[in-house]
Amino acid sequence: MDYAAYSNKIDALNASHDGRIRRGIEVGYTPESHEQILSYLSGKAFDVILLSVHQNGVYDYLQPIIDDMDPKAVMQEYFELCTEAVRRVDGANVFAHFDYGIRRLPVTVSDLQEFEPVLKELLDAILAKEMALELNTRSMYEYNNVDLYRYMIGLYLGMGGTRFSLGSDAHSIKKYCYHFDDAIALLRESGVTELTLFKDRSPYTEKI
Secondary structure, three states: OOHHHHHHHHHHHHHHOOOOOOOEEEEEOOHHHHHHHHHHHOOOOOOEEEEEOOEOOOOEOOOHHHHHOOHHHHHHHHHHHHHHHHHHOOOOOEEOOOOHHHOOOOOOHHHHHHOHHHHHHHHHHHHHOOOEEEEEHHHHHOOOOHHHHHHHHHHHHHOOOOOEEEEOOOOOHHHOOOOHHHHHHHHHHOOOOEEEEEEOOEEEEEEO
């Protein structure tokens, strides 16, 4: 990404939109790209940095190759990579779409429960870094993983987690704020009353 051009565009938009536009980036982690990630982020200012895992350095987890693999092996590898990403990348504010690596798999809540020790390691790392857990609404309502998110919300709250953010993976305007009302209703059902937002990478809360 051309950071200078991006920043100039943000500044121009904020001049006519009352400073409402935030400067953000999503960091897709692989072990091989770790040093490159740190180098790119150094000296740059973002309001929010999302951290995620999309691939293992060989293939993306949404490629059809996943369909012929052992689901449990994919889950083990993916969740371990997620935990490694959180532990190794400093400065990220939000961990995005925890389920990305299992979207192609027929994963149930029972399957997640089997991986609860691994998921707790991931959540423990997220808590240690004071990051927010993203509810990715395309994952929830387009990929039909809302039950997996309901389980993860309960696990996170049980470990003392309080920071949640919403994301819609809006690669088009049609997905902007996609099913946000439904995700907020789910959070309220779980007793959550605030979302965590960021400006200058400092967290603040907003009532829901």
